[in-house]
Amino acid sequence: MLDQAATLASARVAGDDIILDVAAACCRFDVSAPALSRLFSHEPRRILRAVENVSLTVRRGTTFSIVGESGCGKSTLARMVVGLQRPTEGKLSFRDIRRADGTIGPPRVQMIFQDPYASLNPRWRVGDIIAEPIRELKLRSDEAAVQQRVGDLLEVVGLSRTDASRYPHAFSGGQRQRISIARALATEADFLVCDEPTSALDVSVQAQILNLMVRLQKEFGLTYLFISHNLSVVRHMSDDLAIMYLGRFVEAGPAEQVFTRPQHPYTRLLLDTIPDVEQPNRERRPMSGEVPSPISPPAGCTFNPRCAQAADRCRVERPELRQLGGVEVSCHFA
Amino acid sequence: MNAPAAQPLLSVRDLRIVFDGRHGPLTALDGVSFDIAPGEILGMVGESGAGKSLTGTAVIGLLDPPGRIAGGEIHLAGQRIDNLPAEAMRKLRGRRIGAIFQDPLTSLHPLLKVGDQLVETILTHLPVSRAEARKRALDLLKEVGIPAAETRIDHFPHQFSGGMRQRVVIALALCAEPSLIIADEPTTALDVSIQAQITTLLKRLCREHGTAIMLVTHDMGVIAETADRVAVMYAGRIVEIGPAEGVTRRPSHPYTAGLMASIPSVHARHEHLNQIDGAMPRLNAIPPGCAFNPRCGKAEAFCREHKPGLPLAGHAAACHFPLKEAVHA
Ligand SMILES: Nc1ncnc2c1ncn2[C@@H]1O[C@H](COP(=O)(O)OP(=O)(O)OP(=O)(O)O)[C@@H](O)[C@H]1O
Ligand SMILES: Nc1ncnc2c1ncn2[C@@H]1O[C@H](COP(=O)(O)OP(=O)(O)O)[C@@H](O)[C@H]1O
Ligand code: SF4
Ligand code: SF4
Ligand SMILES: [Mg+2]
Ligand SMILES: [Mg+2]
Numbered sequence: 001m002l003d004q005a006a007t008l009a010s011a012r013v014a015g016d017d018i019i020l021d022v023a024a025a026c027c028r029f030d031v032s033a034p035a036l037s038r039l040f041s042h043e044p045r046r047i048l049r050a051v052e053n054v055s056l057t058v059r060r061g062t063t064f065s066i067v068g069e070s071g072c073g074k075s076t077l078a079r080m081v082v083g084l085q086r087p088t089e090g091k092l093s094f095r096d097i098r099r100a101d102g103t104i105g106p107p108r109v110q111m112i113f114q115d116p117y118a119s120l121n122p123r124w125r126v127g128d129i130i131a132e133p134i135r136e137l138k139l140r141s142d143e144a145a146v147q148q149r150v151g152d153l154l155e156v157v158g159l160s161r162t163d164a165s166r167y168p169h170a171f172s173g174g175q176r177q178r179i180s181i182a183r184a185l186a187t188e189a190d191f192l193v194c195d196e197p198t199s200a201l202d203v204s205v206q207a208q209i210l211n212l213m214v215r216l217q218k219e220f221g222l223t224y225l226f227i228s229h230n231l232s233v234v235r236h237m238s239d240d241l242a243i244m245y246l247g248r249f250v251e252a253g254p255a256e257q258v259f260t261r262p263q264h265p266y267t268r269l270l271l272d273t274i275p276d277v278e279q280p281n282r283e284r285r286p287m288s289g290e291v292p293s294p295i296s297p298p299a300g301c302t303f304n305p306r307c308a309q310a311a312d313r314c315r316v317e318r319p320e321l322r323q324l325g326g327v328e329v330s331c332h333f334a
Numbered sequence: 335m336n337a338p339a340a341q342p343l344l345s346v347r348d349l350r351i352v353f354d355g356r357h358g359p360l361t362a363l364d365g366v367s368f369d370i371a372p373g374e375i376l377g378m379v380g381e382s383g384a385g386k387s388l389t390g391t392a393v394i395g396l397l398d399p400p401g402r403i404a405g406g407e408i409h410l411a412g413q414r415i416d417n418l419p420a421e422a423m424r425k426l427r428g429r430r431i432g433a434i435f436q437d438p439l440t441s442l443h444p445l446l447k448v449g450d451q452l453v454e455t456i457l458t459h460l461p462v463s464r465a466e467a468r469k470r471a472l473d474l475l476k477e478v479g480i481p482a483a484e485t486r487i488d489h490f491p492h493q494f495s496g497g498m499r500q501r502v503v504i505a506l507a508l509c510a511e512p513s514l515i516i517a518d519e520p521t522t523a524l525d526v527s528i529q530a531q532i533t534t535l536l537k538r539l540c541r542e543h544g545t546a547i548m549l550v551t552h553d554m555g556v557i558a559e560t561a562d563r564v565a566v567m568y569a570g571r572i573v574e575i576g577p578a579e580g581v582t583r584r585p586s587h588p589y590t591a592g593l594m595a596s597i598p599s600v601h602a603r604h605e606h607l608n609q610i611d612g613a614m615p616r617l618n619a620i621p622p623g624c625a626f627n628p629r630c631g632k633a634e635a636f637c638r639e640h641k642p643g644l645p646l647a648g649h650a651a652a653c654h655f656p657l658k659e660a661v662h663a
Contacts, residue, residue: 069525070496172613173382202381202552207596207607214606229526236598236607256603273530275555277582277597282537282559286530290495 018095019107019191019223020058020081025090027051027076031295048295050076052247053090058240060097060190061217063224065234065255067270068244069291074227077244078193081225082111099190100220107190107223110183114196116176120168126179127164130154133187153182158212174205178212185216193225198233210236231274235259243267246294246302253327263324263334265307301332309333342369343411343546344393344514350405351388351397353617360617362401363388364570367644372513373544375537377561377578379552379593381614384567386550390516392416393548394431395423411513429459432507436519438499441506442491448475448502449487452509459510474505478535497528504535511543518550529553533560554597558582566590569614569625576649586651586658588630624654632657 029048033041051073058064066074079085080092094106113119120129130150133139140146151161157178168176177197184192194213198206210233216222228234234241238255243266251264262268269287289306292298301319304310311333319330351363363385370376378386391397393408395415408416415426427433435441443451452471456462462470468487475483478501491499500520507515517536521529533556539545549561557564557578565575566587574587585591595608612629615621624642627633632655644652 069527174613203554204381204593204596204610205613207598207609208611210598211607211609231526232598232600235600235603259600270526271600273527274600275530275533275553275559276600277554277558277594278599278601280555280558280579280582284530284534284559286534287527288531290497290528291525 017060017097018057019060019097020056020225021091021093021095022054022056022081023091023093025051025054025077025080025087025092027073027080027085028088046295049247049297050294051080051087054247054249055090056240056242056249056252058191058223058225060223061221062239063217063226063237064240064242065226065228065238066242066244067228067231067234069229071291071294072244073247073294074229074244075195078111078195078225078227082109082193084111094191097190099188101188108187109191109193110187110189112177112180112184112192112194112197114199116173116180116200117168119180120176120183122168124167125164126154126166126168126171129168129179130164130183130186133183137187139186139188149186153185156185156216157182158208172205173201174208177201177209181209181212181216185220189222191223191225193227195227196229197226199228199230206233213237231270243270246291246297248302248330249321249328250303250331251327251329252321257325257327261325261327263327263329264331265309265334266303269306301330341412342409343372343374344370344548345409346389346393346406347408348406349389349392349403349408349416351385351392351401352404354400354402357618359404361404361620362570362617363392365644366406366567366570366572367646368565368572368575370514370546370548372546373540374563375540375547375549375561377557377564378548378550378567379554379557379564380567382552383614385570386567387518389567390433390518390548390550393514394427394433394516395420396427396433428455428512429510430512430514432510432512432515434500434503434507434515434517434520436522438496438503438523439491441503442499444491447488447490448494452487452502452505455506455509470509471505474508475502478502478505478508479531480505497524497531500524500528500532501535504532504539508539508543508545511545513544513546515539515545515547516550517547519552520549521551521553521556529556536560554582554594566593569620570617571625571652572644573626573653574649574651575644580649584658586649586656587626587653588632588655588657589626590651591657592629624652 027050031048032045068074080087096105097107098104127150130153131146134146134149140149150164154161154163159178198209226237241255241258242249242252245266251267262271273287298305300316301314304314313332319332321328321330347367349363349366352359352361380386403416449471453467456467456470472483472487475487480486480501521532561578564578564581565572568589574581574590585594592610610629621628623638623640627637637654642652642654644650
């Protein structure tokens with residue numbers, strides 16, 4: 001225990017110590033028809049592999065982002081990290097850290113959702129929404145201290161202390177996202193899992209929220225698991241990055257490297273597909289095909305039906321993730 | 335290409351839309367004017383609530399009470415259409431103006447095969463036999479890129495993926511070869527790889543059929559790569575309009591400039607994003623003078639008293655102190 005405390009103390013620099021370790025996590029859902037009707041129709045069990053064999057480590061004080069198209073398993077992975085979903089296989093473990101208040105233990109984890117409208121109780125005043133975890137976890141000794149803390153948190157996220165007495169409907173989308181961030185901070189969270197936190201917001205409001213998140217990370221040493229399908233947002237936020245396709249990581253590593261030297265054909269196609277304001281290409285060619293169903297993914301490399309480089313081997317043998325110049329890539333020909 | 339063609343296909347002048355509410359009328363669109371040339375894609379951007387959808391709704395004549403057109407005119411190929419009787423407008427819709435919305439399911443009947451929906455729409459608008467209509471439906475499905483269209487024509491909407499459904503909706507909008515399509519966030523609900531497929535399809539339709547498109551989107555990348563011209567809306571008005579390349583790369587209005595600068599780059603990681611502080615005003619609290627003045631770094635006393643107009647010009651900004659080349663108020 002002493003040893004651990006010493007190591008923790010010596011590794012206070014952001015990014016040096018691992019805070020979350022995910023080892024070969026799988027999440028499968030049984031989506032079969034009810035047993036009785038299956039008996040008559042002779043249908044086999046249908047298993048949906050939402051997340052397959054995903055491993056990652058997140059370093060304290062950094063942002064690890066997960067990118068991928070709808071249904072690829074991003075939210076399922078996020079739900080496993082916050083404990084809302086049990087892994088079918090594999091292990092997710094948080095390391096003990098010295099928290100902001102000096103105590104030692106696993107990080108406090110909170111989730112920020114895409115839809116700030118749905119995640120706030122419309123019948124509660126904003127002050128009570130933020131105060132609830134403080135009262136619940138007994139983080140302040142008396143009501144005056146709770147109110148003080150609520151006011152401080154509102155200011156930290158760029159709202160005013162007087163906003164505590166208003167209801168969520170009186171706020172815009174961006175302001176509501178600020179309220180959900182304040183509520184997460186109220187728990188003294190060290191680790192925020194942010195599932196598409198700005199996807200429902202306009203670009204100008206998105207910039208306000210992303211700037212706020214970056215500032216809070218610096219100020220409080222927060223760690224983010226950041227989920228998005230918007231590559232420029234991810235570029236802005238990430239230290240590390242994983243590209244997901246049909247439940248698996250196809251490429252993962254330092255974000256800078258993945259963006260400047262993408263190695264997996266899917267990563268390259270994604271980067272080539274998105275419209276670009278800075279260097280518009282009016283003749284851009286879209287990626288063909290669609291994401292297949294995770295219930296019956298293609299054999300071999302799951303990306304093979306859409307991949308221009310696909311060869312016979314790709315249709316039978318699944319490529320494993322392997323190290324390639326500091327980045328993990330799963331492609332036979334990368 | 336930059337200057338509007340001699341006879342615009344769609345011409346909107348001084349459009350004003352008002353909602354009659356409990357506390358009196360609220361002006362949601364205030365003096366909106368723009369043209370779309372045949373075969374042109376006009377992008378419409380702006381924060382949510384700026385009035386993009388209302389503009390499109392008014393053009394296709396689907397504005398519901400308590401909303402009403404309180405002023406201005408809309409002309410389609412020279413014919414005034416904002417004051418047409420409901421029945422005449424219904425005929426025009428579908429025949430000469432097609433619509434594509436964000437959620438393809440709102441445009442599709444869940445219990446009808448997609449082929450039947452296409453055939454009915456074609457029969458409503460064109461003097462053809464049922465067999466000819468079916469042939470045309472099949473051609474349309476092929477044209478919008480539905481694989482195995484011969485079998486897919488007899489499938490129900492729920493049997494299609496989101497991207498495929500949006501293709502079917504586009505086919506529906508094309509049934510009567512309209513000269514104008516209003517596409518309101520047609521790719522917002524779709525995956526990034528599918529978005530690009532749909533915008534490419536829209537561009538091809540413009541090129542091959544000369545269809546004009548009013549493309550409402552909040553994605554500046556889509557605008558830069560798809561639209562010929564772009565109109566930027568703020569608080570119920572167009573604040574800047576011009577060629578897509580000029581508006582996105584050399585914005586004139588401080589709001590457009592702020593908007594462009596707030597978009598993160600895919601090419602480099604920056605410490606800080608430019609942000610426009612504050613929020614767009616609500617309809618009942620639009621500031622006098624220039625509606626953007628409380629958020630504008632260049633605002634002066636004059637801006638708080640005088641509402642800047644939007645000149646009719648190739649690249650125009652409604653601003654007293656514009657940043658760049660555009661013609662201004
Ligand atoms: N409780 C569940 N039961 C059955 N299938 C599920 C369940 N939760 C998720 N799935 C399936 O798992 C897959 C991954 O879903 P997930 O929500 O993680 O995707 P996502 O990457 O977050 O997508 P999006 O970008 O649309 O949010 C999908 O095919 C989804 O339908
Ligand atoms: N039925 C309605 N009643 C009152 N106000 C409305 C109604 N529909 C739209 N509005 C208002 O009109 C403005 C423009 O809306 P809209 O065109 O939908 O914006 P956008 O498409 O740019 O997001 C908004 O302020 C919106 O709240
Ligand atoms: S393994 Fe084959 S199909 Fe898969 S990404 Fe690599 S080249 Fe393409
Ligand atoms: S008119 Fe004045 S306040 Fe409005 S955008 Fe121009 S400079 Fe800013
Ligand atoms: Mg999700
Ligand atoms: Mg809209």
